[in-house]
Amino acid sequence: MARVAIWTSCVLLMVMAATCQGLSLGYYNRKCPHAEYVVRDVVGKAVNSNPGIGAGIIRMAFHDCFVQGCDASVLLDPTPANPQPEKLGPPNFPSLRGFEVIDDAKAAVEDLCPGVVSCADIIAFAARDASFFLSNSKIDYKIPAGRFDGRVSLANETLAFLPPPSFNLSQLIGSFQVKGLDVDDLVVLSGAHTIGRSHCSSFSDRLSPPSDMDPALATVLRSQCPANPNFTNDPTVVQDVVTPDTLDNQYYKNVLKKLVLFKSDAALLSSSTTATKVAKNALSALTWERKFARAMVKMAAIEVKTAANGEIRKLCRVVN
Ligand code: HEM
Ligand SMILES: *[C@@H]1O[C@H](CO)[C@@H](O)[C@H](O)[C@H]1NC(C)=O
Numbered sequence: 001m002a003r004v005a006i007w008t009s010c011v012l013l014m015v016m017a018a019t020c021q022g023l024s025l026g027y028y029n030r031k032c033p034h035a036e037y038v039v040r041d042v043v044g045k046a047v048n049s050n051p052g053i054g055a056g057i058i059r060m061a062f063h064d065c066f067v068q069g070c071d072a073s074v075l076l077d078p079t080p081a082n083p084q085p086e087k088l089g090p091p092n093f094p095s096l097r098g099f100e101v102i103d104d105a106k107a108a109v110e111d112l113c114p115g116v117v118s119c120a121d122i123i124a125f126a127a128r129d130a131s132f133f134l135s136n137s138k139i140d141y142k143i144p145a146g147r148f149d150g151r152v153s154l155a156n157e158t159l160a161f162l163p164p165p166s167f168n169l170s171q172l173i174g175s176f177q178v179k180g181l182d183v184d185d186l187v188v189l190s191g192a193h194t195i196g197r198s199h200c201s202s203f204s205d206r207l208s209p210p211s212d213m214d215p216a217l218a219t220v221l222r223s224q225c226p227a228n229p230n231f232t233n234d235p236t237v238v239q240d241v242v243t244p245d246t247l248d249n250q251y252y253k254n255v256l257k258k259l260v261l262f263k264s265d266a267a268l269l270s271s272s273t274t275a276t277k278v279a280k281n282a283l284s285a286l287t288w289e290r291k292f293a294r295a296m297v298k299m300a301a302i303e304v305k306t307a308a309n310g311e312i313r314k315l316c317r318v319v320n
């Protein structure tokens, strides 16, 4: 209960432009006035040439925040001192994409204001901007900033915190709860599976009976995927067969029609509470768009670092 109350007031405070978790709206207004415009410009160009990169960036925000908090730990490259950073963990490698866009955005803001804008904030801004462009500007939210970048990044922490697509509903709820996110956040954020792609290996267990996937979709996917995908033979398919490049509430219509790839997607129908939420999101695009924006802001506040335990990296791929 206490946690719920804290989160509720946190989100309210953010809406009122006050601070929360050391974060504040317009954090760079004086420190680096054009920072947010520059990031949006870089992201807009990238998404325009490849919408899939926008999907990658939204997923990157999730994978960053669930491991060591929203601190850009997912961006760190391997080094002799740390040969196995997060980005080499199984949920991230080789599927996570969009790193070059974050590099480009960081280079552009460093040109304007060196050493001021954190990589962690750039991920949060870039995910917000990707959501804006991929939703045809329907999802348009402000996001507090002031995150610092972390120095710890361990591949073996990724499987501990990032839920795999094989999870059932209680496991999914548990992994969100550990990070202070509730069942509504789980349902609302799962809607991100209305864009982007998946490798066959993430759902190949659902292509042969018994499976509750729509049989026609399973047939199409069997023609696109090898029977036993492996690292060198693992094609990708679109997640949302209806509107693959639009961040919309089509995901929920797909869940209801069993047109989703993962067990974790289908699992949202396995309790009446979550099934009702799926049905509501399927019915009202506007309600889901608003909820998605709020949940993205909430997710972007997980275990945020401060000057006391973080830094402003010069390059997003290496600690200072
Ligand atoms: C609820 C638990 C979740 C599970 C089990 C899950 C699992 C997955 C898996 C297995 C993939 C495919 C990766 C691949 O094979 O290439 C994927 C893709 C994706 N996920 Fe999730 N995910 C979850 C939640 C989220 C959340 C909270 C977000 C963001 C708000 C998100 C955004 C995405 C996006 C945008 C893609 C497509 C990425 C691309 O095209 O590069 N997912 N997810
Ligand atoms: C994770 O990896 C680090 C460095 O490789 C190691 O020090 C740590 O003990 C590992 N933790 C677990 C839980 O395996």
Ligand SMILES: *[C@@H]1O[C@H](CO)[C@@H](O)[C@H](O)[C@H]1NC(C)=O
Pocket: 168, 169, 170, 171
């Ligand atoms: C979900 O999976 C866990 C771990 O395998 C299991 O203990 C639990 O009973 C499952 N829950 C449901 C509702 O199937």
Ligand SMILES: *[C@@H]1O[C@H](CO)[C@@H](O)[C@H](O)[C@H]1NC(C)=O
Pocket: 226, 228, 229, 230, 231, 232, 233
């Ligand atoms: C992966 O699968 C393909 C065929 O699907 C096979 O030819 C190849 O040897 C496999 N590679 C490994 C590393 O198992």
